[in-house]
Amino acid sequence: MSAESQLSRRTSIGAWLQERLGLDGLQYPVPAHANALPYTLGGVTLAGFVILLLTGIYLAQFYHPHPDDAHASVVYIITGAPFGDLVRSVHFWTAQIVTGTVLLHMLRVLLSGAYKRPREVNWYIGLGLLAVTLGLVFTGSVLKFDQEGLEALQHNKEAARVIGALGGWFSVEFSRSVPLLTRLYDGHVTILPLIFGLLIIAHAFLVKQHGISPKVTPEAVSRATAGEGGSRFTTHLRRMAGYGLIVLALALALGLLWPAPLGQPGVAGAEVTKPWWMFVWLFPAEEAWGSRALATVPVILGGLLALVPIADRSPYLSPARRKGLLLAAALILIALVASGLVGAFKPVEAHLQ
């Protein structure tokens, strides 16, 4: 086949797809700075969630969400299911990477003032997505039902007791016919992904409506940029896919080198492990203030994040014009990191009543 006929064939396939799918609609303008990595972190996270969804569907074929069988089924995934250990490891490492990119994405939004008018609602949707992401990580850590998972479940029950009526779903009493572990599995594979899907649609819709926040310069002010820019959304989408493939490569490499951990079968009532890095910062607070810290500290932090668009209502994006808020945010971040380091290096102590 000649080069000319190949080109002609490709053009006709492109025209056929264009007529039916209207893909040209994705070529709307976006600012060139939207293609820089810091502004692509949200897209990288979304690509990571696609990997989590696909690997999660595979793992669900072999996982048994009952307290008596859960740990044994994870052992089977590792030792018996085809590619089970590798797929589980990719799922585990992608979850770690995605949690990191979510936090970095939020930090970028905070630093670049992208929460300001008219993007306040999208900031709150983003907080919802952060909560759902942490919920998915937490429920995922419980499901393996090893000692660490069982202790996480016990902390879950304790936090549910502290928050009273709101914690009802997380208590054993909510359903005597279905174990709490099974309901957490339901949350992990149906409820939380559904909420995530709805929130991410709203998040993407509002990004499209307002456009990417303007580039940060000393005089830049927050405004809608939809329809402006020297690049195209398809370029942004292509780079998102590229970074998504790098996340997959990284998760595969990490999974081969360090397969996802699994502890000994859990024994109720004991505390001999520590939570994963995204929760270990709560350890010192729990030690100081008891179980109530498990519920109140995250609520206070969430409340402070919710106050950001209300506390900082100036239109300026430059960090130099937002020193007060960013200094407060930096101090809180340093406290969280320090608390995490203390929690990570301190010997394990029993906290639960």
Add this chain to the structure above:
Amino acid sequence: MNPRTYVKISLAAAIIALIPTMVGHAHGEAVIGVSPAVAAAGTSITVTGTEMEPGEVFQLFLESASTSIELGEAAAEGEGEEGGFVVTITLPPDLTAGSYTLRASTEEGETAVADLTVTAASAEADPGPAMAQEPSGEPHLLDRTKPAGEIAGAASLALASALLGVWLIRRKDPSP
């Protein structure tokens, strides 16, 4: 909306968010603990109740998804609002090994729960997740070696993904 209204709305939202926590603490809900948390069928456990009103009588049940066994009752003793109980109970010798919830309930509906793992009475019992005698934070040692083909395939997929990813990121837009 003026700044004062914003502040008022924020304060109201914060108070509403903290109400459940306040209610939880104001109630002084009954709490029970079980010692040891892992016990063999036929052995004795000690159930300790705190934050109860003196005189309250609690029925004790051992429950799993499929069974509910009444273990007896315990009356809270003490002064003022600082009531509680300590009772020793012998587990049924034919109890199936597994994870249980020990529930203490009053007729008025006040309930407290604690986890209990029951191991088999016999030393020759089948091994399984609920049979671990000592809690351990150590990894579960498994044979995680993979066939060479799986490793090569995964490494190739990782390399191909990385190369394609870098190509997609670095590719220049076609001229308009």
